[in-house]
Amino acid sequence: MIAFEVDDMTCGHCVRSITEALKAVDNRVQFTVDPAKRLVMIESTDANPNNLRDAIAGAGYTPVRVEDRTANACAQATYCCGQQH
Numbered sequence: 584m585i586a587f588e589v590d591d592m593t594c595g596h597c598v599r600s601i602t603e604a605l606k607a608v609d610n611r612v613q614f615t616v617d618p619a620k621r622l623v624m625i626e627s628t629d630a631n632p633n634n635l636r637d638a639i640a641g642a643g644y645t646p647v648r649v650e651d652r653t654a655n656a657c658a659q660a661t662y663c664c665g666q667q668h
């Protein structure tokens with residue numbers, strides 16, 4: 584799964600814009616959007632994750648790959664991902 588946190592996805596209009604952007608990259612893309620958590624979770628696609636990120640960015644939003652964020656946060660935090668470092 585490829586997950587992006589999109590902090591500026593704030594309403595149904597944003598969700599529709601992002602949906603269209605993702606489908607432009609891969610028409611068969613399967614994904615779920617959790618507007619409350621501002622997460623876009625892409626289940627299955629042949630598309631390159633960078634292309635998906637660029638598509639969301641191109642629609643005017645600021646996607647952050649959740650893996651990347653977690654990795655960065657882990658590097659900086661003394662406690663994260665349920666573990667003390």
Ligand SMILES: [Cu+2]
Nearest residue numbers: 593594596597
């Ligand atoms: Cu919106």
